[in-house]
Amino acid sequence: MRRLTLLDSTLREGEQFSGAFFTHEQRVNIARLLDAVGVPYIEVPSPISSPETTQAIHELCSLNLRSRIIAHVRCVEADVQAALDTPVHGVNLFYGTSNELRSYSHGRPIERIITDSVPLIRKIREAGRYVRFSAEDAFRSDIVDLLMVFDAVVEAGVQRIGLPDSVGIATPRQVERLIRICAERYPDVGIEFHAHNDTGCAIANTIAAFEGGADCLDVTVLGIGERNGIASLSGIISQLYIHYPEQLNEYDLTRLMELDQYVASCLNTAIPFNMPITSAYAFAHKAGVHTKAVLSNPRAYEILDPGDFGLSRSITVGSRITGRYAVGHRAASLGLELNNDEVIRLTQALKERSERGSLSQEEVDTFILNWYQEKGNLIWER
Amino acid sequence: MRRLTLLDSTLREGEQFSGAFFTHEQRVNIARLLDAVGVPYIEVPSPISSPETTQAIHELCSLNLRSRIIAHVRCVEADVQAALDTPVHGVNLFYGTSNELRSYSHGRPIERIITDSVPLIRKIREAGRYVRFSAEDAFRSDIVDLLMVFDAVVEAGVQRIGLPDSVGIATPRQVERLIRICAERYPDVGIEFHAHNDTGCAIANTIAAFEGGADCLDVTVLGIGERNGIASLSGIISQLYIHYPEQLNEYDLTRLMELDQYVASCLNTAIPFNMPITSAYAFAHKAGVHTKAVLSNPRAYEILDPGDFGLSRSITVGSRITGRYAVGHRAASLGLELNNDEVIRLTQALKERSERGSLSQEEVDTFILNWYQEKGNLIWER
Structure with a gap:
């Protein structure tokens, strides 16, 4: 059996949801509940963003959860150093590779993306930490650009590459195809996938990524994130329960409702009625x-x-x-x-x-x- | 271009959502808004269910909307007659064909499903009305059972066959495959698809059905329906907008928000924050x-x-x-x-x-x- 892992980004992507603000106490409680459910990775914001965030990351690491804490960090020296100055398990680097993001976000060519990223990847590996490199907006990126960047970061030693559908444009078939190309080209690294829900297919796309060869799927509690969010933990668990139940052996599914309800209470809202498993009317x-x-x-x-x-x-x-x-x-x-x-x-x-x-x-x-x-x-x- | 049609079942499937109850006035307002958006078919409950429902159907038909009114009716003589006694455009028959529904719902063998349905289909055609036959729980049905039933109802003259994923178990790939088998086997009838959302893939499955050859997709406003619902109108519109924009030429997309907000107000709730297009944070x-x-x-x-x-x-x-x-x-x-x-x-x-x-x-x-x-x-x- 190929081992699948989940990364929950409620504390990072979820905080980017316009309706979300988590207090220090809520961040700790959410991490504890994610750990209780059995989610292997918890993604947190970049420590560089504020002293309060740095402090929260230190506290989350000190909880000694089974869940590993990963910081989501720009490919910028100071940002990476700030992450390495905390006891996080690893660093999730990201850099936009599509024409849209290269034109309107950071404004840099592919060559610059590579020269910025490679030394930082080496630095993180030398520090003995886990490192992933994610090509933001992968599904609007030219495949030559995308694979040139991945070739370089894999050569530099990343342990996982990430393909986020940052704008929610991909279809399950496209996701499976592109992930499969990467899984065949880079057999020695893991592959992570992250699906936005702008066109309502985040859950289907995320499962298609696993079927194409991804070994790490991004979720958030209730699917919160930028705009209308990403794949929900409950949705992905409902899919795994039906189609790949052996992947849930190490999860405590009886804690899922408590987690979803807690995050809903932090958002001052109810669990959406369309949520698999945990909506008030799911059964x-x-x-x-x-x-x-x-x-x-x-x-x-x-x-x-x-x-x-x-x-x-x-x-x-x-x-x-x-x-x-x-x-x-x-x-x-x-x-x-x-x-x-x-x-x-x-x-x-x-x-x-x-x-x-x-x-x-x-x-x-x-x-x-x-x-x-x-x-x-x-x-x-x- | 292959012409796609949408059937909105907010007044039938939507009313089966445990949080829903529509007054007479609300039913009329929802139908008017669906018509304003440009949804071609509106499904209503069986007139046999109550005098109030019969009266509502008469009124909906008298509005002279461009949207056609279709009654959702069991394969029972009295139910069909009650539908034909109203001026509905057509009748959507349904009958469970899976082992699960045959064992625990109606308890009848495949042969009985056929002998019950065929005369009713002929009766509806003779009355000059449109008729669809839907094999409830098609995706847990044995394919031989399913095709035997479809062979018989197509022979009897149905204009469309329906394949509902009544329990939300199908994957996009399974949906596309089974729909394609039917599209190739029954080139002279339409194919309708209906996706429940128990595992979060209703929208992806519905689009996969179109790609497999379906020409009619079921939706409800906000995706409400039994349990956690079916594909949402806004979700399907977001998909068509990106992947098949020519299918939206005759829709007024500027009325979609009003429709979603109106139905949300009928449910005394907000539009779920994960809804494509119309959630408060979609943009x-x-x-x-x-x-x-x-x-x-x-x-x-x-x-x-x-x-x-x-x-x-x-x-x-x-x-x-x-x-x-x-x-x-x-x-x-x-x-x-x-x-x-x-x-x-x-x-x-x-x-x-x-x-x-x-x-x-x-x-x-x-x-x-x-x-x-x-x-x-x-x-x-x-």
Whole structure:
């Protein structure tokens, strides 16, 4: 089995989300929860960015987590030195290689990218640290430019090259193809992939990268990052759970919800309802056809077992599209014995009531008990 | 150019989202907005479900929208008759074909699925209506079962077959392959695809279906649906905009935000921050490296032009990861003339202040103006 690793960048890319600001305490708590879930790498911002960031990195390193702390650093001597002055496990260098970033960001030619990067890579290796070089905006970069840069940094001794889709433009097929080219050309280094979500394919692209030969996938908690973010940890875990479950042996999936909820609370928001696994409704079933089948066997409409994540499913009973199996099941769990005809009439009554608005579980129970009592009275009146 | 159509199922699949309940007025407003955006098909629930639903369908049909109204109906005589008793353009039949749904949902063998469906398809065609047959849970169905059913319904005269990934298990590659098999086997009928998002790949899978030969893609506004939903309209539009822009010629993209915001307001929630195009931060830039490049040329980090959607970008200035280009730009737009050194010092001061928490645009402006005044005083004091 080829070993896959995940790098969580909530504290770096996630902090670049316009809705995010993490206090010192929150940074520490997030790192501890990532470690509890079992994420192997935690990416942090460049220590050069401020004294507070440097201090936070020192503290994160001193927690002695199993997760390794990696600093995300520009290819600038002072930035690299600042990183090496902290006890981080390694340095993630990055440099834009696309025409767009070369024109509008740093303004430098390919040759300069190489001459800037190579000595810094050697310096980091000489310091005994891990080093990755990432070609920012790899998927809009000319392939000759890209491979010339990778040839040079691999020769200089990087342990991993990174191919970020920095603008969210790639398709799964393109990602798999370009990663495969690199995996075949550079068999002795690791390959990292990082997917922005501007066109909604970050999770699919990230899994396609693994299938093309990448061994390190970038995620953030809830997928937060610049603009509308990158691949979410929960999304990638849901994919691995279904397609590559052996890759999750060393994760504690029961801590995932706590992590997602904690970061959501730091953002003063809820977990988005479209999040795999951890959204409030990920295991909620509503339409009559669905609830009937799920009550018979959850596998009918659930490919992930909520129990594996320490979660449980819910059956939404109080809606106008409810069904008699769900209603009968709820009545039975309230201790009521109803025959088939009664269940059908109760379902009809509940559907009619729910045309004015959905009912909460509590309101459903009250409705069912009232209906039952009234029915008793009607029988008694006869 | 192969013509692609979209079917929006917010009023059917979307209503199956546990957090959704649409009033009569909201159903009408959503349909009007879908029509304004230019979505060709609007799917509604089965009229058999309630008198209120039947009434709503009559009203939606009477709006005379360009969007065609299609009812989503079980393969049951009474259900089909109820649909034909309304003026809907057509009927979307569905029947579970996987072992899981055959065992735990309807309990019927493949032969019965065929004998139930064929006469209903003929009946709908004889009534002069459009009819689609969808094999629910197609991606967990045995391919022999699936093609036997499709052979029969195509022979019976369906105009389109549907392959829903009802449990969100498929990968883009699997979707493209199975759709292509069907497109080659049934060249004279359309092919529809519908992707659940349990493992986060609904958008990628939906685009893979188009690439495999599907001509109709299912979406909902914000991606709402059973569990954590299906492909979002905004997500699919973002994909088409980048990869197949000619397919959007007849859409009014400037109405998309209004539609997403309206449905979010119906759900009493915000548009999820990971939504392509319409999330609050889809065009927000924060890190110094990003804001510098975007202020030079937005293409550096934007592959979608917000102006095409009637939207505008934002630069988040008041954060600890802000950069001097963003700060200098903001100061200039406040009418202040600062030299390079002053911009660097102002940026430093703003970064320090933002270590205690991010500042709103208004707070940033106040901070900059105060800093400028104080600087003036200092000069004056000298």
